[in-house]
Amino acid sequence: MTNARDIKQQLSDDDFNFVCDYVYQKSGIVLSDSKREMVYRRFTRIIRDRHLTSFSDYCELLKSDPEGEERYFINAVTTNLTSFFREEHHFDYLAQHELPHLIKKGSKRIRIWCSASSTGEEPYSIAMTVKESFKTLLNTWDVKILATDIDSNVLNTGKQGIYEYKGIEDMPEHLVKKYFSRGMGVNSTKVKTTSDIQNLITFKELNLMNDWPMKGPFDVIFCRNVLIYFDKKTQLELFERFHKLLAPNGLLILGHSENLGAFQQYFKSVGRTIFRKLD
Structure with missing residues (x-):
């Protein structure tokens, strides 16, 4: 059996460069030399x-069946770090400013896109924020949340809505009681999201580098902590596509270490990594 040391020695520059190029071509994600150890582990x-017995063997498999291996390989190498109400100020802005403004406009239709939903904590956090803001008004409004991700495995977790209880321990008690049911017996350490918030969300597999089937317009687009994996050219291309899909004065919300760069001229900053489309 090949041990970890033998495998590491077999990660040649040619194999590493091939993998980096494959990931970039398929997903737009840039794997620099600093990611070599991460690539090795995964x-x-x-x-x-x-x-298989070596990195080279798998590279040959990718070359011989690039489409057949694409989903499995991208699922294996992408990063899915998330939590409920991560970067809480974004949800505070929705609750205190954006949703009240949209309610006051009275269009009766709201669309929100979570473009890198991972295992679902982000779209469920959005759904809870919507429910708390609309209260009984939601019955007369058409509100939908689209949750997409390149990784089919994490999307399945989101669809199921089942999480470890420790993931919601720090959440306000009234939200836990309203939107989660705790398992029993062997499932006592798990919770499941209620249909109240599940019914607001549609989970779909989507590679941001491919065609986008949805037409919009979206009132709010979340694209948090994913752009850092793309190069500047790809980022600008995505910003342009987001801009086209946003409704007039719509919001684009990025991650804490991300910015619009040269595309800032088409948006107004209204909060920490919260940007409003300029018309």
């Missing part, structure tokens, strides 16, 4: 799952 799991 690549090692892939080799074991595929019962």
Whole structure:
């Protein structure tokens, strides 16, 4: 059996460069030399799952069946770090400013897109914020949240809405009581989201680098902590596409370490990494 040290020695520059190029072509994600150790760790799991003996063997498999392996490989190498109400100030802005403004406009229709939804904590946090803001008004409004991700595995977790209880321990008690049901017996450490918020969300697999089937317009687009994996050219292309899909004065919400760069001229900053489309 090949051990970890043997595998690491087999991660040649050619194999690493091929993988980096494959990931960039398929997903737009840039893997620099600083990510080599991460690639090694995840690549090692892939080799074991595929019962291969070397990185080169798997590179040959990618070359011979690039489409057949694409979903599995992208799922294996992408990062999915998330939590409920992560970067809470974004949800505070929705609750205190944007949703009241949209309610006052009285259009009766709101569309929100969570473009890198991972395992679902972000869209469910949005859904809870919507429910708390609209209260009984929601019965007469057409409000939908689209949650997309490139990783089909994490999307399945989001669809199921089942999480470890420790993931909601710091959430306000009234939200826990309203929007989660706790398991029993062997499932006592888990919780499941209620249909109240599940019914607001549609989960769909989507590679941001491919065609987008939805037409919009969206009142709010979340694209948080994913742009950092793209190069500047790809970021600008995505900003342009987001801009086209946003409704007039719509919001684009980025992650804490992200910015619009040269595309800032088309938006107005209204909060920490919260940007309003200029018409």
